Amino acid sequence: xxxxxQSPTHLIKxxxxxxxxxxxxxxxxxxxxxxxxxxxxxxxxxxxxxxxxERNRGNFPPRFSGRQFPNYSSELNVNALELExxxxxxxxSSPTGGSNQPQHFGDGTRLSxx
Amino acid sequence: GDSVTQMEGPVTLSEEAFLxxxxxxxxxxxxxxxxxxxxPGEGLQLLLKATKADDKGxxxxxxxxxxxxxxxxxxxxxxxxxxxxxxxxxxxxYTGTASKLTFGTGTRLQVTL
Numbered sequence: 001x002x003x004x005x006q007s008p009t010h011l012i013k014x015x016x017x018x019x020x021x022x023x024x025x026x027x028x029x030x031x032x033x034x035x036x037x038x039x040x041x042x043x044x045x046x047x048x049x050x051x052x053x054e055r056n057r058g059n060f061p062p063r064f065s066g067r068q069f070p071n072y073s074s075e076l077n078v079n080a081l082e083l084e085x086x087x088x089x090x091x092x093s094s095p096t097g098g099s100n101q102p103q104h105f106g107d108g109t110r111l112s113x114x
Numbered sequence: 115g116d117s118v119t120q121m122e123g124p125v126t127l128s129e130e131a132f133l134x135x136x137x138x139x140x141x142x143x144x145x146x147x148x149x150x151x152x153x154p155g156e157g158l159q160l161l162l163k164a165t166k167a168d169d170k171g172x173x174x175x176x177x178x179x180x181x182x183x184x185x186x187x188x189x190x191x192x193x194x195x196x197x198x199x200x201x202x203x204x205x206x207x208y209t210g211t212a213s214k215l216t217f218g219t220g221t222r223l224q225v226t227l
Binding site (some may be wrong): 050054090106 | 148150156157159167209213215216218219
């Protein structure tokens with residue numbers, strides 16, 4: 001069974017630009033989650049999508065947004081990039097949301113802002 | 115709010131030593147508890163889980179027991195190997211509309227020969 005896949009592996013942008021990160025969940029999983037792992041800040045929840053809808057959002061500004069497509073893959077968009085957005089962005093999936101089933105993670109996209 | 119506290123690292127052990135990584139949590143309800151492991155340059159891998167009080171999760175020689183009375187979920191392994199060197203994260207998850215993992219800060223384990 002293929003795991004969660006994320007692309008690109010690395011992304012380099014400059015301040016003010018926009019970044020798009022992509023995630024494909026494990027086959028059969030309908031829920032997708034995004035987390036930010038920044039140096040010194042640990043792992044922080046960003047967004048949860050289930051069945052194409054945004055279900056929950058972490059404490060991040062509106063320039064962090066995303067969507068989930070009919071095939072359950074997901075995109076995270078970050079507008080007006082700032083230096084502090086440099087981080088590893090992890091995507092996870094689970095069979096359904098709202099349950100105690102574990103979330104399974106991809107290897108992440110490392111976003112560097114110059 | 116909910117939070118997870120892990121012991122500070124790094125933890126340095128010799129191969130075959132006994133490992134304990136402490137994890138305590140603050141929560142208003144009854145979350146599920148997880149341990150994840152992150153190897154260099156990789157994402158998180160689920161190590162083990164427990165969904166209710168007194169449950170014991172185990173995998174690859176690692177164990178942790180959900181202790182409601184002490185709000186703890188300590189990770190243990192009887193004999194560590196060099197290949198266990200990684201960062202270990204304790205996390206809690208509520209079901210329902212929240213459905214987000216709350217993580218501890220992570221504990222780096224270094225195992226030497």
